[in-house]
Amino acid sequence: MTVAVGSMSAQGVLDARGDVFDAILGLDGDLLKHQLLCHQQRYGNDSLVADVLIPVLRHVGDMWESGKLGVLHEHHASGIIRSVVGSFRRPSFTANSSTSVLLACPPGELHDLPIHLFSLMLLDRGLAPVVLGANTPWKALAAAARSNDCAVCVLSGINPRRISRVATVLTTLNAATPLFLAGPLKACHIDGIGMLSDDWRHAAAAITAVAAHGIQHGVTSEAPSSAG
Secondary structure: OOOOOOOOHHHHHHHHHHHHHHHOOOOHHHHHHHHHHHHHHHHHHHHHHHHHHHHHHHHHHHHHHOOOOOOHHHHHHHHHHHHHHHHHHHHHHHHOOOOOEEOOOOOOOOOOOHHHHHHHHHHOOOOOEEEEEEEOOOOHHHHHHHOOOOEEEEOOOOOOHHHHOHHHHHHHHHHHHOEEEEEHHHOOOOOEEEOOOHHHHHHHHHHHHHHHHOOOOOOOOOOOOOOO
16 A cells, blocks of 8 residues: 655644645646646645645635635636546556545435545555435435445535435435544434544555445544535
8 A cells, every 4th residue: 555655744734725725726727737737746635635735626616705815826726637637547547456445425415525535545545436426316325335346435515404404314324334524514413424534644544444444334534625
């Protein structure tokens, strides 16, 4: 299992975040792509996602909410990051992995960038992420879990109230495939369903452990928070 390619100093992490944020602020797509590619090649997916992208995207989101940045910056950055993440994942799909993990946003949830980012961390841990994306119908989610023989399912989103209304559906899914809730969805407490840590590395380790060792569902392991 390969996780880290290199190590960074604390100052190096701060500098990398600053460079990425400046590229987003300047709407410089080419520079942003270059920085992401260089960081991934030197330090790996874990560092790119957990050390750089998640903190930067949270900062961009906070600035947008406060009116200091326009929605253009957030959408521009998300589109480029999504494209780059796709290019990182594509070669890995040819690898033979016997352990699939389903990642999805439930119906009504449109913020799927976090699960795309999380999928990179799972790839580095030898897993085969199946990313269904935003607004996934429950029937499609259940069918995908069955057809891909998924060892674990992670649901990510920002509206726990909506998902709490379908507790029976979640319980049924969990009976077939161990189910974990990520980000704000963790506020929806349903017996037997796992909760993933807001620490992305801890979350990836927890999913890897469940997938590799068949840990009983219902384990509470404090997935990743929604970032954009």
